[in-house]
Amino acid sequence: MNPYPKTLAIQPLASPPVATVTVPGSKSITNRALVLAALCSRNGPCHLTGVLRSDDTEVMLDCLTKLGFRVSADWTANAVTVHKNDSDRIIPAKSADLFVGNSGTTVRFLTAAVSLASGEYRLDGVPRMRERPIQDLLDALAQLGVEAVPESGNGCPPVVIRGDGWRVAGGGLVSVAGATSSQFLSGLLLATPLAPVVTALRLDENAVSRPYLDMTVGMLGQWGVRHDFRDRDRVIRIAPHPAAHLADYPIEPDASSASYFFAAAAVTGGSVTVRGMKRDMLQGDVKFVDCLQSMGCVVTELADGITAVGKPLKGIDVDMNAISDTVMTLAAVACFADGPTTIRNVGHIRHKETDRIAAVATELRKLGAEVEEYPDGLRITPKPLTGCAVDTYDDHRMAMSLALVGLRVPGVVVNDPGCVAKTYPGFWDDLARLGTS
Secondary structure (H helix, E strand, O other): OOOOOOEEEOOOOOOOOEEEEOOOEOHHHHHHHHHHHHHOHHHOOEEEEOOOOOHHHHHHHHHHHHOOOOEEEEOOOOEEEEOOOOOOOOOOOOEEEEEOOOOHHHHHHHHHHHOOOEEEEEEEOOHHHHHOOOHHHHHHHHHOOOEEEEOOOOOOOOEEEEEEOOOOOOOOEEEEOOOOOOHHHHHHHHHHHHOOOOEEEEEOOOOOOHHHHHHHHHHHHHOOOOEEEEOOOOEEEEOOOOOOOOOEEEOOEOHHHHHHHHHHHHHHOOEEEEEOOOOOOOOHHHHHHHHHHHHOOEEEEEOOEEEEEOOOOEOOEEEOHHHHHHHHHHHHHHOOOEOOEEEEOOHHHHHOOOOHHHHHHHHHHHHOOEEEEEOOEEEEEOOOOOOOEEOOOOOHHHHHHHHHHHOOOOOOEEEOHHHHHHOOOOHHHHHHHHHHO
C-alpha cells in the first residue's frame, strides 16, 4: 500500500499549525461491521462505506474470504460489500486455517464467530500474537459447549475451535472475564444474533475498556438486535435474531487516530480540526479531548468536526481505563506540561501489540523525560528533551505517539515507521501536512 523507509526523521513545525484533517474510518467499527455483515449475510448483502484500509482490516477481509464469505473491496471509494451468503451454513466453510497477523479484534471476533458453526477452525498470527492472551474467551466458549483450545497450552494463539455450535441451555448464564480485554465479550456479543437460544453473558467486575462494549452493543442495535442489560449484576441477554441485516452501513472516522492530531495542537500551541468527529460518537476514544481540556486546551465541537486549540499545559492525574488506546498519546503531550501527569488503571495495555506501559516509559526516558512506571500506569515529569532515535516495538500507536514529540523537539527519528500500516497507512503524509498549513 504505502512504501515506508526504515527510519523517519520528524521535522519540528516552524510555527503553530492551523489545520483541518480528515482521518480514515474507525478500525474498531470496521472490523465489527465486517463480522456482523458476514454473519448476517444470509439475509442479503451489506455495503459498508468509510471503511478503513489497513493491515488489521485486510487481515479480517482475508479471513472472511477463507471462511467462505464473498467479499469485494473498492478501495478507491473506501467501500466493501459483503455479498449474500447462499449457503445454508452460518459459516460457509466447514474448516479453515486463518492467519490473523497481530490483529486482536480479528482473532477474538472470529474465534467467537466460527464457534457458532459445526467444523474445525485454526487461528494463528505473528510471534507477538502468540503472546497475547485469549484463554478468557476460550473458557467462555467451553461454557457454551464448544471445544476451543490453545495449541501450546499457554492460553494464547494458535487456537483450534472444534464444535457443533453453541449448546448452552436456554437462559444459561455464561461468565466472561474482562480484566485483560473487552474484545472477548465483544466477540461473543457479535455472535449472539445467530445463536440458537437466548444468550446471557455476565461480565466480571474488573472489566476494562467499557466504551468498546458500549460500541458493540450500539452496533447490534443499529442492526436491529435488541438486548436486555442489568448493570447491577452485569448481565446482558440477547435473544436470537436470525433476520438481522443492514443493506448499507457508514463507518465513523477513527477517534483513536484523531487523538494524534488533537495532541499535535496541544503540543505545538496550534489549532487542529478533525472532520466528522462528534462527542456522541460510538467510539469512546473521542473523550480524549476531555483530557486535553483538563490540561488547558480549548476544545470546540463544530457542525462537522471538533477543534482543539493548544494553550499552556498543566499536568493532570487521570484514570484512562476507558480510553486506554490513547494512553501513549497523552504521555507524549505530558512531556510538555507544567508539572507531572499520572495515568492510572491501564494495566491491561501491557498485553497489547507490545507492553505499552514499559515501552512508552523506556522511549520517553531516552528523550529525557522522567518517567515512573507502575504495574497499572505511569507518571511523567517533564524535563528538557533531546532528540534521538526512538523504537516502536512493531506497535502503530507507539510510532504515532512518539512522533508528536518531534513536532517540538529537533532530532527525533522514528524507527520502523511502517508499523502504522496496522491502522493508519497514510499517517505520515497527514502529519507532514500540518507543517504546510
